[in-house]
Amino acid sequence: MASTSLGDFLNTARIQVDEALDRYLPRPPVCPAIVSDAMRYSVFAGGKRLRPILTLAAADAVERANVRHRPSGAGEATLLALPAACAIEMIHTYSLIHDDLPAMDNDTLRRGRPTLHVVYGDGIAILAGDGLHAEAFTLLAREPASGDHEIVSRKLRVLRVIGDAAGPAGMVGGQAIDLQAAGQAPGRAITLDGQGLRAMHARKTGALIRASAVSGAIMAGATTDIINAIDRYATDVGLAFQIVDDILDVEGKAEQLGKTAGKDAADAKPTYPSLFGLETSRTLAAECVARARQTLVDAMVTDGWLDAIAEWVVVRRS
């Protein structure tokens, strides 16, 4: 990827991911049209593609660090990481579909469009989510197609990393805690303090964001030290992303965000601004980004777009 600016890189990566998603998602007669249509409605709803972009950017950064020593094969790493990038976006999309359901957050609007269950009904929405979930893992097991033992080992490692991040220990567990905090689970509603909020988000959004970057590094053949550094980087970027999401929810207008702004406050959900105030929340996000950037310097993974992505996460307006 010979991008000359972050905007250029983001555009190229988004197109690459969208084209691959279109290619990977099954169509009739392989699957019923209603499942294919419903999955595509949500997958191509205009998401930011933060997670797959992190995967490709991490793979690219690791390759650039390696290329200093081994000048051949530039650009190969992002192709190796593309299936993982798409699988993670499928999992992220399934989680949005399920979270939007009336039984969970009951959101009727996302990115300016009616949510999937509003259009297709709750039953098909649950199934479209389940379909994307299964398809993500099938894709990881299938692509990149290679009998090479090294690539096969990387694929299995990525499968475990993404599975752990998506499952009960990660995203699913975080959403369950969120439901408990909202009083939507049996027993008395749990109350989240700052530490509890952070622990909830570490599971609900942080785990998959970390897995996104780590998967790219693994597919690019990074050493354990580099993988760990990319993981720390993504932990901070993920936290900053969540804090900024909370801030935008308070500040945002419905038109700009394409979802009902101020919804968290209306639901009395704990957020960073509600627990720490807007100013402290902004400081916290900035500290995360500074730490993430320092991690890249310390690990000498400075070539590529990871640094610029960390900055973008806090300056974005939607």
Place this chain on the structure above:
Amino acid sequence: MASTSLGDFLNTARIQVDEALDRYLPRPPVCPAIVSDAMRYSVFAGGKRLRPILTLAAADAVERANVRHRPSGAGEATLLALPAACAIEMIHTYSLIHDDLPAMDNDTLRRGRPTLHVVYGDGIAILAGDGLHAEAFTLLAREPASGDHEIVSRKLRVLRVIGDAAGPAGMVGGQAIDLQAAGQAPGRAITLDGQGLRAMHARKTGALIRASAVSGAIMAGATTDIINAIDRYATDVGLAFQIVDDILDVEGKAEQLGKTAGKDAADAKPTYPSLFGLETSRTLAAECVARARQTLVDAMVTDGWLDAIAEWVVVRRS
């Protein structure tokens, strides 16, 4: 497995599967208690374990066929296949949890107990299903732990087989067609004739039952010919199982089945008895079983319990 009767084999296999499921399912502090509790409520609800039993029986049968030539290592194949057996049971359980939701079949009773969403609410039930779904694939990528290239290749192949069977092309697609037939999807309700009913079940229940047996054969190192034979066997066994399920629903009493008998008829869902009558349905099931048994003879996979399992599927009373 030195079982001397089918009952003995089924008991031994069920205990082996239940113990492994208990070991594999995450607990706090790895995941929140409510997710762990909800997943276990449904996984240990007294299922027949048909699918994992097929996995272990297929692995055992392939090993016995191989052992004629290679007398060492007996029993190893079922251990290699145990993670796949458990992963399939997790996927089956997640599908029951989601199918029982008010947005789908709206069942409040299963195996004599309240369904998960009745006890934990719809939100946690959706998440427990999602958690089992993710955990199944993570388990397949993790176990059996081996860096051996041959075992790793088998694991990836099993991942693809199970993922395809569970996803939009298989189980999820079949349930979507079922919802469409019940008028619970956008547009006009589709009408299923005999062929349509069979195609729906081939996806909804048939695909995962086939994957169960095929996974066992793959993990045991079967040749392509034997894998294909096991697949044909399981296709017939799966169809017979579904027809008998429909017959039991008509004949059964609520106490005996532990779910509301006659529910299919009350929902005006198409079933084998409603389309073909009881007698013809019984004949169809018997023909499937005869074909399945002949497949085993032709493939010379006659040692072990696959033959007896095919018979059991039609004589069972619940």
